[in-house]
Amino acid sequence: MNNNVVGVDMGGTKILAAIVDEEGNILGTSKIRTNAKDGSSNVIDRIADCIQMAIHGSNVPRDSIQAIGIGAPGPLDPETGIVIVAPNLGWENVPLKTELEQRIDIPTYVDNDVNVGTLGEHTYGAGQGIQNIVGIFVGTGIGGGIIMNGQLFHGASKTAGEVGHIIVKEGGPRCGCGNRGCLEALASRTAMAKFFKKEIKKGTKSVVAKLTDGDLNSIRSGVLAKAVDAKDKLTKKILNRATKYLGVGIGSIVNFLNPEMIILGGGVVEALEDSFVDNIRKKANKYALPGTLDGVQIVKAQLGDNAGVLGAAALARQRTGSE
Numbered sequence: 451m452n453n454n455v456v457g458v459d460m461g462g463t464k465i466l467a468a469i470v471d472e473e474g475n476i477l478g479t480s481k482i483r484t485n486a487k488d489g490s491s492n493v494i495d496r497i498a499d500c501i502q503m504a505i506h507g508s509n510v511p512r513d514s515i516q517a518i519g520i521g522a523p524g525p526l527d528p529e530t531g532i533v534i535v536a537p538n539l540g541w542e543n544v545p546l547k548t549e550l551e552q553r554i555d556i557p558t559y560v561d562n563d564v565n566v567g568t569l570g571e572h573t574y575g576a577g578q579g580i581q582n583i584v585g586i587f588v589g590t591g592i593g594g595g596i597i598m599n600g601q602l603f604h605g606a607s608k609t610a611g612e613v614g615h616i617i618v619k620e621g622g623p624r625c626g627c628g629n630r631g632c633l634e635a636l637a638s639r640t641a642m643a644k645f646f647k648k649e650i651k652k653g654t655k656s657v658v659a660k661l662t663d664g665d666l667n668s669i670r671s672g673v674l675a676k677a678v679d680a681k682d683k684l685t686k687k688i689l690n691r692a693t694k695y696l697g698v699g700i701g702s703i704v705n706f707l708n709p710e711m712i713i714l715g716g717g718v719v720e721a722l723e724d725s726f727v728d729n730i731r732k733k734a735n736k737y738a739l740p741g742t743l744d745g746v747q748i749v750k751a752q753l754g755d756n757a758g759v760l761g762a763a764a765l766a767r768q769r770t771g772s773e
């Protein structure tokens with residue numbers, strides 16, 4: 451039977467590979483450190499090793515593998531499989547697809563990790579059977595993907611779906627991209643950490659100071675969840691602010707694109723209770739034109755830790771089917 455694919459989730463610290471069958475069952479997985487400092491050629495060797503280990507561990511014959519899908523940090527060109535820039539890997543113009551195909555001789559397809567995450571939810575998660583979806587992933591940054599008519603939409607420069615850089619507050623805080631007031635600069639975990647730091651420095655009491663041992667530079671999503679449980683006032687204020695701006699952004703997305711579904715995922719959304727998504731929905735309702743939100747579902751992502759590998763498997767399957 452020639453119907454398995456490999457999904458690879460490639461991050462700055464670790465590489466995950468999974469063998470996935472036609473129904474989306476994971477038959478075997480493997481995990482390896484990225485060791486990005488060793489250079490791109492070395493990292494691609496490690497991706498190949500990780501895939502071989504996953505095939506071996508799943509006990510499927512190698513020739514049952516139809517294709518490999520990889521979710522990689524972007525921006526990248528999904529046609530050529532060249533990663534244009536990936537600062538956390540130190541990569542510039544790395545031909546990931548061809549380099550991996552040379553090592554492993556299985557057709558390989560590459561797309562941006564958030565696009566892949568959105569495709570995974572469409573194929574195996576919250577968006578099954580839904581043809582028009584916007585995925586929004588809130589973590590250290592905010593990324594997004596667009597599915598139109600069941601296919602990923604990339605745009606002229608392959609950068610479509612950059613919801614994190616929609617301006618939601620003109621003249622607002624500076625974003626990593628150089629602009630001010632981007633959604634990412636107001637509602638990402640990094641943005642929240644900055645607000646905590648500023649407020650705590652001013653003398654505002656918060657349980658977060660204790661939960662992070664005073665290191666407010668990187669606040670993990672789990673810390674936010676604990677602070678919510680502890681009914682921490684500052685956390686509530688900061689989450690309300692993030693919720694508001696996510697609502698502003700989503701309201702605009704719904705006005706502009708009117709997708710059938712918006713799927714919210716990423717570390718922050720996953721760590722918090724469903725009420726976080728409910729509150730975002732309420733805010734979005736305030737900014738969407740009358741009637742535009744009526745048919746739009748705003749839901750939480752379902753795939754959790756497997757989103758990356760299942761999304762990449764969905765990419766492999768869809769691209770194999772269309773070529």
Ligand SMILES: [Zn+2]
Nearest residue numbers: 615625627632
């Ligand atoms: Zn920006």
